[in-house]
Amino acid sequence: MITSGSADFWRATLALCLGSFMIFANVYITQPLLPMLAQAFEVSALQAGWTFTVTTLTLGLSLLIWGPLSDALGRRWIMLLTMSGATLVTLLLSFTESYTGVLVLRAVQGMLLAGLPAIAIAWMGDEFERPAMLLAVGLYIGGNSLGGISGRLIGGFVGDWLGWSDAFKVMTLLSVVCLIIFALLLPVSKHFTPRPFKPRRMLADLGSHLRNPVLLLAYLVGGFNFFIFINQYSYITFVLADAPYNLPARVLGMLFLTYLAGTFGSAIAGKLGQKLPQPLCMAFGSLVLMGGSLLTLSEQLWLIVLGFLINSFGFFFAHSSASGWVSQNARHARASASSLYLLFYYTGASTGGFYLYPFWQWQGWTGVVFGSLLVLALTLTLSLALYRLQRRQPSVAVS
Missing domain, CATH: 1.20.1250.20 (MFS general substrate transporter like domains)
Structure with a gap:
């Protein structure tokens, strides 16, 4: 088991914090862009808000799927797969020209973004000793909030400077960097025991x-x-x-x-x-x-x-x-x-x-x-x- 302060502890914790940062930055990127999206697609304030609400809805529903699946099939590869899919969707969003397309992609993105939040703490429970897990969970939750803040700042600053579509391109680049570091740092599971789904x-x-x-x-x-x-x-x-x-x-x-x-x-x-x-x-x-x-x-x-x-x-x-x-x-x-x-x-x-x-x-x-x-x-x-x-x-x- 991974102990507090060890090299594997800091590798794994940094990986999961970066993964959490990436997930919630993608979730919240559209919130400061709502007036811009409403104007670009000529929709109401409520309709513009769907770009955020549809993502949180599918994310919440998908949490009930990824967790049990990871109990049966394994955790690390599901986190990597869903993070990769979410990054690809972010890139596709930057090229979307219809509002319906934006909503469909944001719904799919929410499903994929749920993979890491549904699994991360379970991964810690498998691999960390209890004191190490308590410390890591606190740092991981900090990654959630920093990701949410950063996603909004990126959406606001880049959207205002280059436009809403380029905000998604910048987020894609950031997501790729986080994904690569995540894959390199997160240790291979050693104590995972599959359970029937x-x-x-x-x-x-x-x-x-x-x-x-x-x-x-x-x-x-x-x-x-x-x-x-x-x-x-x-x-x-x-x-x-x-x-x-x-x-x-x-x-x-x-x-x-x-x-x-x-x-x-x-x-x-x-x-x-x-x-x-x-x-x-x-x-x-x-x-x-x-x-x-x-x-x-x-x-x-x-x-x-x-x-x-x-x-x-x-x-x-x-x-x-x-x-x-x-x-x-x-x-x-x-x-x-x-x-x-x-x-x-x-x-x-x-x-x-x-x-x-x-x-x-x-x-x-x-x-x-x-x-x-x-x-x-x-x-x-x-x-x-x-x-x-x-x-x-x-x-x-x-x-």
Whole structure:
């Protein structure tokens, strides 16, 4: 087994972090490009947002496929194959001239991008000793957030400088570099033991998780919070690209640096979660999200940015608490329980734009905030319901 601090530890961890960076850079590259795509293809704000939502939807659904397949067929080659396919799709996107073609390719890309997130932590579980795995997972999650930020910055700066199609070409080049380093660094699996692929057992596990209110409430909190949080970014780009702000795509991409507040939020949640019940941490995160959303109603740009910094802190505070809760309270098939949480998470990302669009048409950004508060009030209520359930059931983990 790979131990902390060894050469193989750093090789494997760097490989998986770079792979994670590449995956999430590709997922989020279109978000700062939405106004540009809407203009180029003469589509509405909602339709432009599909370039992001269709990717997160197929990514979330595919997580439930790649994980069980890797248990039966092996992990390393599936990660390499799906990353290679996703890179090829990125290149094809740069030459696509129809909006339908962009959507189809982004849907296929989402399926391929799911390969590494579905498998990476399982690979660590096979090859790393437990202390090494805990350290590596923390670094790997850092790669997720840095990839998301970088993808948006690349989309914004390159799109504004050279156009949206060239943003995909630059992302292709970056993806090829990450893929080559990943293939060279990631050690060959030595402790993987294949297990039979049993779809019926997998479905039974998923069904039992969904019938467990201790898990289901956390799934709903995580999913509905992301349902609002990530799609607020999509709509605010249209606000800030228009008068009186008239911000170019490169500046819109920098708005996503507010995500860095989420890194701090996750760290704080981990510490407070050891002293306070995690459902109360989820409730606190929802309240912070509500406060940040209200602050964005200001017409002053710096207050809007501050509102998104607060939103990022609150969202990741709640997300870290909810995902940790699922891991602690799944009594069997923990991998499928975590995959199901991610399914709710990414389904929320892919559908929230549709929910917010009528509010956008009704009252613009004010309508978006109003629609957001309705859902965040729901996640606050669900968090408090989970806290009451925790107090009634002594068997539920107390953090």
